[in-house]
């Protein structure tokens with residue numbers, strides 16, 4: 001489901017900074033060769049993530065759900081000098097492609113790419129992230145929030161993708177994944193540790209600031 005009229009969407013993208021050549025190539029290669037390319041953040045959301053990261057100037061970013069590395073590159077663009085982005089994905093099949101693009105983007109040195117199940121990996125990390133981007137299995141969104149919230153400094157941000165779930169959050173049929181997203185949105189909206197705004201960008205970005 002598209003939330004913005006196609007013509008308006010085109011106008012929005014035409015008036016948003018274009019993707020870099022590396023991101024354009026990564027976008028094309030993902031669509032040509034990788035299953036479920038709709039998972040990639042894409043031009044507009046990628047620029048939003050990059051802009052937010054530049055505004056926050058994070059020393060540490062944690063990303064849960066690397067896929068082909070598109071959003072990791074966008075987020076890493078705004079890192080503070082000497083900053084680090086840690087990104088985790090359970091799918092080892094994309095490793096060669098992901099590492100190649102981190103190199104091509106000139107960001108390999110500041111990205112720590114970990115292959116593994118984030119549910120097991122995140123609790124082992126000794127970090128205090130300024131941004132956490134949650135973009136992996138929907139059933140674990142609430143668990144990821146609980147795993148990171150107490151590690152984060154006051155003023156840090158959590159961003160969760162796909163929180164409109166193609167519009168199913170207001171649909172009549174509620175399947176398991178939709179219920180997980182509904183539960184997550186309700187949980188964070190009622191959590192007094194964060195202030196939240198649901199941005200209707202692409203499939204919905206929930207942005208939360210730790211108080």
Ligand SMILES: C[S@@+](CC[C@H](N)C(=O)[O-])C[C@H]1O[C@@H](n2cnc3c(N)ncnc32)[C@H](O)[C@@H]1O
Pocket residue numbers: 039040041042064065066067068069070071072088089090091116117118119135136137140
């Ligand atoms: C929506 S894609 C991420 C898209 C990427 N962030 C972007 O915007 O380009 C979700 C990814 O989460 C990964 N994933 C799913 N469950 C996971 C888990 N338990 N631990 C780590 N990664 C997981 C999948 O393999 C998939 O690559």
